[in-house]
Amino acid sequence: MKYFLSLYLRLRVVCQHAKCGRSITRHGLLLGVDALRLEERRNRVVLSVKHQQLGRAPLSTFGDGLRRIFTLAIAIPQCKNGFLLIGELETSIHTKALRGTFERLVKACIENNVQLFATTHSLETIDAVIDACKDDIIDLVAYRLEQGGEQTRTTRFDKELLTRLREELGMDNERKRIYLKRE
Numbered sequence: 001m002k003y004f005l006s007l008y009l010r011l012r013v014v015c016q017h018a019k020c021g022r023s024i025t026r027h028g029l030l031l032g033v034d035a036l037r038l039e040e041r042r043n044r045v046v047l048s049v050k051h052q053q054l055g056r057a058p059l060s061t062f063g064d065g066l067r068r069i070f071t072l073a074i075a076i077p078q079c080k081n082g083f084l085l086i087g088e089l090e091t092s093i094h095t096k097a098l099r100g101t102f103e104r105l106v107k108a109c110i111e112n113n114v115q116l117f118a119t120t121h122s123l124e125t126i127d128a129v130i131d132a133c134k135d136d137i138i139d140l141v142a143y144r145l146e147q148g149g150e151q152t153r154t155t156r157f158d159k160e161l162l163t164r165l166r167e168e169l170g171m172d173n174e175r176k177r178i179y180l181k182r183e
């Protein structure tokens with residue numbers, strides 16, 4: 001209940017604060033969404049989404065991916081000039097939507113001067129983030145954490161090294177696919 005109340009209050013602030021609402025729809029973080037509105041239906045407050053193809057509908061009628069992206073979209077303007085922590089960045093977002101979503105996420109973070117810290121176990125997510133951070137002004141650093149007994153070993157990868165490693169691994173993966181097809 002505490003989470004719902006917190007989310008409701010945050011939604012109310014976002015919907016009432018025109019700049020935040022415009023930020024969410026302007027960056028297109030919610031692909032196909034033109035407007036957001038809080039509505040009262042049957043003594044309940046519902047976040048209504050005006051979708052380009054589907055018309056107006058409650059956010060709850062959409063899938064987990066759109067709701068996850070919405071949560072990120074409302075968090076970014078509220079973290080202006082600060083930082084945002086996201087666990088498992090790709091959760092609920094379809095792999096085909098990762099690149100576009102992260103490009104818009106990075107743009108929103110830049111506009112709001114938000115430093116993003118995120119975790120992932122997904123190589124597809126790392127690839128999508130690398131693509132979203134191609135611009136020279138975007139600093140990207142990745143850390144790999146490995147547990148070894150009682151100590152955790154940390155390896156740092158800057159954007160250049162991370163990109164080079166993923167390109168090399170990508171070629172190896174492609175060769176393996178070709179090899180498997182020939183058998």
